[in-house]
């Protein structure tokens with residue numbers, strides 16, 4: 500399997516390092532300090548008590564690599580458009596493109612039957628460029644139930660969790676996606692195959708769409724967010740609104756906000772990826788985590804005053820700090 504990673508940060512670095520550690524050849528498209536580090540040292544993977552480096556073939560220009568069997572995209576949502584525009588040479592007729600990212604992707608409704616089937620989301624693909632550059636038939640969705648960070652170029656720090664859920668964006672699980680699943684299992688992940696990856700995306704988003712923006716606004720880790728009764732109550736109202744939207748679009752959530760917050764609480768003092776972005780001065784993933792939910796709620800006819808308030812606040816926060 501010819502595998503290429505695009506986005507060797509926290510999540511991509513972890514997935515890539517595990518793939519390389521399992522004995523497979525991995526190509527990586529990277530830039531700047533990350534490219535330099537990968538070419539010099541390989542992909543670094545750090546845990547609380549270890550640090551290993553794995554050799555990879557790192558390039559700046561996807562044209563050097565040509566068509567792949569699998570391209571793993573693990574960038575933040577604001578970087579996606581530039582990646583889609585550059586990755587053309589990696590995509591052949593049989594290529595699978597796996598999006599290992601949080602939030603609602605541009606292809607969300609392409610394979611989701613129900614009242615909004617085939618809806619196009621202006622918030623995450625305003626001009627339809629992602630859809631035309633990465634046709635949905637190539638896409639495997641991937642939900643990452645892992646926490647990690649990348650504070651040094653080329654090195655992913657694995658903090659907790661080991662779960663990946665993958666599924667075809669459209670249609671039943673294909674043999675190619677099963678093969679990708681086997682490859683990721685071999686690499687050491689707890690891999691689940693989903694026959695409706697949109698539901699898994701919505702389920703994960705249900706926790707992220709509160710914790711990530713609230714942590715960005717307040718600078719607080721997840722435990723401190725949940726320790727404040729008023730902030731927790733605000734998060735619960737947002738989750739109730741998102742659960743109602745989910746119910747209307749075919750992504751029901753079989754969990755209560757209290758149950759989910761209890762799971763989040765067990766993760767301790769977690770610094771979300773959006774808080775990491777604020778601290779590093781990087782653009783925030785607002786459209787995929789909140790803008791798309793706001794747009795979908797409007798189309799589904801569900802009032803979402805609390806989601807709207809959080810979206811407005813975090814959007815303004817990002818604009819004022821040049822993180823938008």
Ligand SMILES: NC(=O)C1=CN([C@@H]2O[C@H](COP(=O)(O)OP(=O)(O)OC[C@H]3O[C@@H](n4cnc5c(N)ncnc54)[C@H](OP(=O)(O)O)[C@@H]3O)[C@@H](O)[C@H]2O)C=CC1
Nearest residue numbers: 506507508509510529573574578600601643646647649772
């Ligand atoms: N971190 C976490 O714990 C979790 C994150 N997620 C999600 O996973 C996705 C990835 O997040 P994460 O790994 O944290 O992000 P990071 O910011 O750590 O990594 C993104 C990487 O993409 C690279 N990149 C961006 N644009 C380009 C480009 N044009 N060419 C080459 N490389 C590029 C960046 O390189 P450069 O440094 O050069 O900009 C960086 O190495 C997000 O959707 C996030 O929400 C999901 C679960 C957990």
Ligand SMILES: CC(C)(CO)C(=O)C(=O)O
Nearest residue numbers: 645646707710771772773
């Ligand atoms: C680690 C986790 C689950 C925290 O919300 C995450 O997905 C993120 O930080 O983006």
